Amino acid sequence: MGLLDPVAPRYGQASLAEVMPSVLSVLGMPYERDALGLGAALAGVDRVAVLLLDGLGWHQLGVAAPHAPTLTDVLGGRLGTARSITAGFPSTTPVSLVTLGTGAPPGAHGIVGIVLNQPGTDKLVNHLHWDGQPDPQQWQPLPTAFTRAVNAGLAPTVVSNPLFERTGLSVSAYRGARFGAGVVADEVATAMLAALSTSRLVYGYLPDVDRAGHDHGIGTGEWRTAVGNADRLLTRLIDGLPPNTGLVVTADHGQLDVPADRRLDLDKDRRLQAGIAVVAGEPRVRYLHTIPGARADVIATWQGVLGGAATVLSRDEAVAAGWFGPIPQQHLARVGDVVVICHERWVILASEHEPSKFTRMVAFHGSSTAAEMQIPLLVVRR
Numbered sequence: 057m058g059l060l061d062p063v064a065p066r067y068g069q070a071s072l073a074e075v076m077p078s079v080l081s082v083l084g085m086p087y088e089r090d091a092l093g094l095g096a097a098l099a100g101v102d103r104v105a106v107l108l109l110d111g112l113g114w115h116q117l118g119v120a121a122p123h124a125p126t127l128t129d130v131l132g133g134r135l136g137t138a139r140s141i142t143a144g145f146p147s148t149t150p151v152s153l154v155t156l157g158t159g160a161p162p163g164a165h166g167i168v169g170i171v172l173n174q175p176g177t178d179k180l181v182n183h184l185h186w187d188g189q190p191d192p193q194q195w196q197p198l199p200t201a202f203t204r205a206v207n208a209g210l211a212p213t214v215v216s217n218p219l220f221e222r223t224g225l226s227v228s229a230y231r232g233a234r235f236g237a238g239v240v241a242d243e244v245a246t247a248m249l250a251a252l253s254t255s256r257l258v259y260g261y262l263p264d265v266d267r268a269g270h271d272h273g274i275g276t277g278e279w280r281t282a283v284g285n286a287d288r289l290l291t292r293l294i295d296g297l298p299p300n301t302g303l304v305v306t307a308d309h310g311q312l313d314v315p316a317d318r319r320l321d322l323d324k325d326r327r328l329q330a331g332i333a334v335v336a337g338e339p340r341v342r343y344l345h346t347i348p349g350a351r352a353d354v355i356a357t358w359q360g361v362l363g364g365a366a367t368v369l370s371r372d373e374a375v376a377a378g379w380f381g382p383i384p385q386q387h388l389a390r391v392g393d394v395v396v397i398c399h400e401r402w403v404i405l406a407s408e409h410e411p412s413k414f415t416r417m418v419a420f421h422g423s424s425t426a427a428e429m430q431i432p433l434l435v436v437r438r
Contacts, residue, residue, distance in 0.1 A: 059115055059312075060400045063142060063429040067161045067381045070141040072152055072431065075306055076201035077159040079104050082302065083256055085208050088159075097137055097435045098302040103256040105248055105293060106304045108156065109286045110149060111266025111421070113310015114140040114430040116274060120265075123280045124287035126294065127434075135294065136303075136436035143309045145379040146170075146341040147421050147428040149266070150183035150225055152308030157229030158198045161381025165198050167228060168380055168390055170338045170422075171410075173345050175389035178334055186224030196228035203232030205257050213251035215244055215260040233259070241285040245292035252298055262286055269311040273418035297438035305434035310427045311419040318401045319415075320365070323408040327361055330354070336392060339403035339414055340422030343392025351393045358396060365402040369395055379424075398423045 057063070065071050074091040081090035082098045098104065112120065121128045129135040144155040144162045146169055154167040162168045172181050174190065181190065205212040215236040220226050226235075236251050238244035241262060248260045268282035293303055322328040322335065322342075331350030337343035346354050351370065358368045374395040375383055383391075398404060403420050421428045 057426050059427045060425045062424045063426045064378065064424070065145050065161070065381070065429065066142045067144070067378075071161070072141065072143050072155045072306065072308070073159055073161050073381075074141070075106065075156055075159070075304065075433070079106060079257065079304060080159075080201060080205060080208070080210075083205075083208075083210060085204065088204070092141070092433065094302075094304070094435060098437055100300065101302040101437060102300045103252055103258070103298070104302045104304060105252060105297070106257070106259045106306070107248070107290070107293065108153075108259070108261050109265055109305065109307050110261065110263040111269050111309065111311055112283070112286060112307045112432070113427060114432050115310055115427045116265075117432060119275050120283040123283045124290075126291040127287050130290075130305075130434050130436060136434055138432060138434045140430045141306070141433045142429050143307075143431050144381070145424065145429070146338065147309040147423065148338060148341075149308050153225065153229045154196060156306075156308070157200045157202065158196075159201045160198055163375070163380035163383030163387060165196050165228070166387040166390060167196055168383075168387070169336065169341065169343060171336050172390045173334045173336045173343065173392070180334070180336060183225050188222070188224050188227075192224040192227040193231070195224070200229065200231050200233075202230055202257075202259075206232045210256040211254060212257040212259070213255040215247040215251065215258065217263075230259075241289040242292070245289050245296070248293060249296045252301060260289075262289055266308075266311070269419035270417045273313050274311060294436055294438075297436075299438055301438045303434075303436040303438075305432065305436075307431040309421045310430065311421045312401055312425065312427045313419050314401050314403050314417075318365075319403050319405055320362070321405045321407050323406050325361065327357055330357060335406050335409050337396075338422050339405055340398045340420050340428070342396040342404050344394040344396065346393045354394050358394065362396070362402075364399060366399055366404070367397045369397075371395060400425070
């Protein structure tokens with residue numbers, strides 16, 4: 057499969073939504089389903105650490121390998137096992153963190169993009185800068201895997217930046233877990249290993265690779281340094297795992313570098329503004345909320361302007377295609393009346409609506425290419 061070929065999410069079989077239920081099944085919770093077959097590799101373990109390396113997709117592992125010896129040993133079968141699964145859609149951080157944390161596809165938990173329109177208003181919810189309004193327990197109503205783990209006596213711990221602890225995104229993805237502080241790789245490793253003494257389920261998060269890709273591009277010196285940080289974290293975890301402990305490593309998405317000549321800006325093309333009331337989504341997947349009666353015209357105009365750069369379809373078509381998994385009525389309006397899914401290396405910027413950092417990014421993610429959708433599932437046991 058090529059880097060730019062489209063990949064559908066494998067909900068129910070081999071997606072990020074299956075990671076936590078499979079881990080909980082390994083830890084003895086009878087109503088959780090081990091769809092990923094982790095029980096074969098982790099039979100008999102009494103605790104599991106789950107590590108998410110933000111932005112380190114399956115197709116980036118080959119670029120990372122010369123700078124990540126421990127990761128390379130896992131990929132080569134010398135330290136564990138490796139295969140690919142898929143992210144949910146859109147392939148972006150808030151969607152993926154809540155998909156992992158709930159064990160449910162995006163449609164079910166309702167976090168279906170970085171920026172969503174709050175139905176019935178012209179307000180936007182940015183899940184990366186979510187101060188608690190709307191109430192995350194109403195906006196994302198599903199119980200998390202960590203809440204289920206608490207009820208089973210597993211005393212779960214989440215290790216991440218302490219600034220994230222009470223954000224709406226953390227409440228949506230991790231509620232129920234104790235919070236442990238870890239920002240840089242060594243801090244995350246130390247906190248995760250310490251938590252394994254009292255918690256049977258420990259989850260850790262490292263953002264370095266994603267940040268370096270956005271700011272500098274894949275394969276750059278900064279990106280290689282970030283990969284080295286991730287590998288050091290992985291090394292410390294493997295070396296320090298207590299007996300009878302499993303380690304599961306995954307990611308939330310991959311990334312693609314986007315050249316300057318593949319960047320469209322809807323705020324600089326009047327044709328792309330006609331009939332639109334609210335612009336949401338992100339540069340690789342746009343949600344367009346249209347004024348009454350304008351949806352068909354918006355679809356036709358965007359199809360004509362974008363041509364082969366994107367698929368432009370209605371909400372109903374996107375939902376029927378299964379991109380979000382089953383989606384209840386209460387979450388439907390969060391998806392735009394029109395959904396625009398960028399192909400290959402195209403992005404659609406909104407320079408007057410969004411922070412300027414988007415225009416400065418080198419690598420992007422969110423769409424349906426293999427580079428963005430396919431993510432690693434690495435399993436190591438002590």
